[in-house]
Amino acid sequence: MSTDTAGFETPRYGAASLADLAPSVLASLGVEGEPNALGLPPTRRACVLLVDGMGWEPLRANRGRAPFLASLLDAAGPITAGFPTTTATSLTSFGTGCAPGGHGILGYQVAVPGRDRIMNSLRWDAEIDPAVWQPRRTVYQRAEAAGVTTAYIAEGRFEGTGFSRASARGSRYVAADDITELAVKAEAALESADRGYVFVYHSDLDTYGHMFGVDSPYWRHHLGLVDRLAEQLADALPADSALYVTADHGMVDTGPDGRIDVESDPELSAGVRLLAGEARVRQVHARDGAADDVLAAWRERLAGRAVVVGRAEAVAAGWFGAVADEFLPRIGDVLALARDGVALVAPVGEPVESRLVGQHGSLTPAELRVPLLRASPAVC
Numbered sequence: 001m002s003t004d005t006a007g008f009e010t011p012r013y014g015a016a017s018l019a020d021l022a023p024s025v026l027a028s029l030g031v032e033g034e035p036n037a038l039g040l041p042p043t044r045r046a047c048v049l050l051v052d053g054m055g056w057e058p059l060r061a062n063r064g065r066a067p068f069l070a071s072l073l074d075a076a077g078p079i080t081a082g083f084p085t086t087t088a089t090s091l092t093s094f095g096t097g098c099a100p101g102g103h104g105i106l107g108y109q110v111a112v113p114g115r116d117r118i119m120n121s122l123r124w125d126a127e128i129d130p131a132v133w134q135p136r137r138t139v140y141q142r143a144e145a146a147g148v149t150t151a152y153i154a155e156g157r158f159e160g161t162g163f164s165r166a167s168a169r170g171s172r173y174v175a176a177d178d179i180t181e182l183a184v185k186a187e188a189a190l191e192s193a194d195r196g197y198v199f200v201y202h203s204d205l206d207t208y209g210h211m212f213g214v215d216s217p218y219w220r221h222h223l224g225l226v227d228r229l230a231e232q233l234a235d236a237l238p239a240d241s242a243l244y245v246t247a248d249h250g251m252v253d254t255g256p257d258g259r260i261d262v263e264s265d266p267e268l269s270a271g272v273r274l275l276a277g278e279a280r281v282r283q284v285h286a287r288d289g290a291a292d293d294v295l296a297a298w299r300e301r302l303a304g305r306a307v308v309v310g311r312a313e314a315v316a317a318g319w320f321g322a323v324a325d326e327f328l329p330r331i332g333d334v335l336a337l338a339r340d341g342v343a344l345v346a347p348v349g350e351p352v353e354s355r356l357v358g359q360h361g362s363l364t365p366a367e368l369r370v371p372l373l374r375a376s377p378a379v380c
Contacts, residue, residue, distance in 0.1 A: 003309050005317075007339065008363040009080070011099070013321045016079045018370065019093040021048070021246060022139040028242070029195055031146040034097075038079075038372070045196040045241035047186055049233055050094065051226050052087060053206030053358070055250020056369035058214045065220050066227035068234070069245065069373060078369035081249045083319040084108070084281045085360050085367040087206070088121035088163060090248035095167040096136045099321025103136050105166065106320065106330050108278040108361070111285050113329035118276050124162025134166035141170030143197050151189040153182055154201040171199070179229050187236035200233070202226065206251070209358035213253040216357075234375040241377065247370040251358040252280070254343040259354070260305060262336070263346035267297050276332060279343040279353060280361035283332025291333040298334055306344065307337045319363065337362045 011017050020037040025046045027036035056078035063070035082093045082100045084107045092098075092105040100106050109118045112128070119125045140150045152168050156175030164173070174189065176182045182200055189198045205222050212218040234243050262268045262282060263275060271290030277283040286294040291310070299308040314335050315323050323331070338344055338361075345354035360367045 003307055003313065005307055005363075008307065008337065009365055009368050010318055010363070011080045011082050011321070011368065013082070013099040013318070017093070017099070018079060018081050018090055018246065018248065019097055019099050019321075021079070021244070021372065022094055023097040025197060025244065026139060026143055026146070026148070029143070029148050029197060031143060031148060034142070040242075040374075043240055043242045043376075045190050045193055045198075045238060046244065047190055047198040047200060047233060047237070047241070048244045048246065049200045049202070049230055050091075051205055051245065051247050052201070052203040053209045053249065053251050053360070054223070054226065054247040054371065055214075055366055056371050057250055057366045058219070059223070059371055062220050062223055065223045068227050068231035069371075072245070072373040072375060073371075076371060076373045079246070079372045080368050081247075081370050082321070083363060084277065085249040085362065086278060086281075087248050088167075091201075092134060092167040094248070095138050095140070096134070097139050098136055101315070101320035101323030101327060103134050104324065104327040104330065105134055106327065107276060107281070107283060109276045110330050111274050111276050111283070111332070116274070118274055122163050126162070128162065130162045130166035131169070138168060138170050140168060140197075144170055147195060149193040149196045151186075151196070151198045152201075153185050153189065153198065155203065168199075179225055183229055183232040183236070186233055190236065190238055190241060202229065209251045210356045211358075213357040214251050215253055219358075230375075237375070237377045239377055243375045245371060245373040245375075249360045250365075250367045250369060251360045252340060252362075252364060252366050253357055254279070254341055254359050255357070258341040259343045259345045260302070261347060262344045263348055265301065267301055270294070270297060275346060275349070277335075278359070278361045279345050279350075279356070280338045280359045280367065282336040282344045284334040284336065286333040295334045298336055302336055302344075305339055305342045307339070309335050309337075311335070340364060
């Protein structure tokens with residue numbers, strides 16, 4: 001790639017990425033045909049705790065706030081999320097075992113091909129069938145077909161949503177609306193399964209990061225609660241089981257000085273048909289015949305503040321993994337990846353998101369690296 005991507009990293013699909021975790025867990029549970037890229041040891045029951053927004057870098061920097069997780073850090077290392085480093089993409093990579101280019105949920109906000117509109121992947125669009133938009137079999141479907149009992153434990157408000165049906169269909173959904181319920185219901189699910197795969201999702205750390213920043217007392221104090229949840233899950237593990245703790249992405253803090261309005265700037269809006277993505281990674285869909293001019297304008301205006309590439313360049317760089325032909329039109333003609341401290345905001349179209357302190361989506365280590373920690377029952 002000719003573009004200067006210094007300070008960025010590429011996802012490690014097929015070797016050490018979030019997309020490799022669930023297939024490796026299934027392989028450890030004896031499910032045939034699942035690759036064990038992470039080399040996880042055999043077990044009969046596995047629990048994965050995914051903490052939204054708990055990046056590897058801030059976890060290490062705040063290890064004093066999380067003594068249990070800190071006790072697992074020295075024997076572990078980071079894996080990478082996928083691209084973009086955002087919840088919708090990451091949870092689908094985890095839930096399918098596919099890189100983003102293989103499952104098609106390619107960002108927080110994505111253009112709907114053939115329609116002049118954007119779909120928010122987390123809020124979904126009632127006119128779009130989740131099983132058509134994301135057609136791959138999930139790891140939960142594959143586990144259940146192999147005789148492994150699954151449970152998906154998360155807040156009740158996510159149950160039955162379009163995004164949940166796209167990313168996690170096939171599992172038994174167990175509603176749990178606070179940390180205590182997560183621990184209690186995960187323990188029950190593990191105890192009741194002879195061969196079991198339990199997924200636990202907690203979102204509040206990400207919320208505090210967005211509102212107040214990763215470098216805030218809110219984020220650090222809530223990390224302590226997450227640490228206690230992980231410890232409780234580890235203490236509840238039955239014999240011949242394992243707990244894995246990971247995240248969907250990290251986060252970087254941004255402030256008013258780093259915010260660039262890419263929505264109202266006439267040079268940046270010229271030739272633009274749709275503005276997708278989010279503040280740390282923009283996917284720009286150009287009007288017919290305007291893609292080259294849009295690429296040149298965005299490169300000039302954002303020089304030193306963002307890496308700006310065309311679709312073909314992003315695909316060739318492997319950021320999405322191998323991209324299925326059917327999903328190529330969902331990717332912007334132009335992509336802008338923000339550098340440290342920069343947020344590419346759209347205050348009119350995204351008034352709430354544009355004011356957030358913590359942001360993610362780009363390929364800096366702070367956003368891309370997530371932990372993979374393992375705990376197992378103590379042997380007496």
